Amino acid sequence: MLAHQRHFLRFTTRDLTDEQAGRRTTASELCLGGLIKHVSSVERGWARFILEGPSAMVDFSAMTEEDFAERAAEFRMLPGDTLEGVLAEYARVAERTDEIVDSLPDLDLSHPLPKAPWFEPNARWSARRVLLHIVAETAQHAGHADIIRESLDGAKSMG
Numbered sequence: 001m002l003a004h005q006r007h008f009l010r011f012t013t014r015d016l017t018d019e020q021a022g023r024r025t026t027a028s029e030l031c032l033g034g035l036i037k038h039v040s041s042v043e044r045g046w047a048r049f050i051l052e053g054p055s056a057m058v059d060f061s062a063m064t065e066e067d068f069a070e071r072a073a074e075f076r077m078l079p080g081d082t083l084e085g086v087l088a089e090y091a092r093v094a095e096r097t098d099e100i101v102d103s104l105p106d107l108d109l110s111h112p113l114p115k116a117p118w119f120e121p122n123a124r125w126s127a128r129r130v131l132l133h134i135v136a137e138t139a140q141h142a143g144h145a146d147i148i149r150e151s152l153d154g155a156k157s158m159g
Contacts, residue, residue: 005138012145022077025151033077033086035141040090041074047097050127053111060116
């Protein structure tokens with residue numbers, strides 16, 4: 001399922017230029033290249049969580065304005081970013097996640113979640129739950145990407 005959602009997210013960028021991948025086509029701040037950068041970052045972080053637990057995650061209570069600005073930059077194509085480079089990084093992240101999953105003896109391996117306002121206190125997530133979260137995040141953003149692409153040039157992922 002994750003491979004399927006990754007495919008649809010990548011598919012929205014077919015035949016685009018770097019400039020098109022960075023263009024905002026809706027009222028949202030989102031662009032196609034930025035969505036792929038963001039999904040790469042999210043997947044990378046959660047894959048590290050599977051191995052390392054909450055120490056792999058950002059301490060949201062200690063984030064500075066600079067940290068928030070860096071996080072916001074994930075959603076944009078910055079000078080020097082290319083669609084080819086963004087897609088290559090996403091492929092590396094996906095490959096690493098797949099390697100981690102393949103190496104696990106059990107998807108029930110779990111860690112406590114880091115403290116964040118959106119997590120239930122004292123909750124634990126198994127590797128299985130983390131993977132479901134990555135699938136959901138990727139699918140959600142693939143839907144966003146489809147709307148952005150259709151607004152850009154009328155192309156659709158399906159239909």
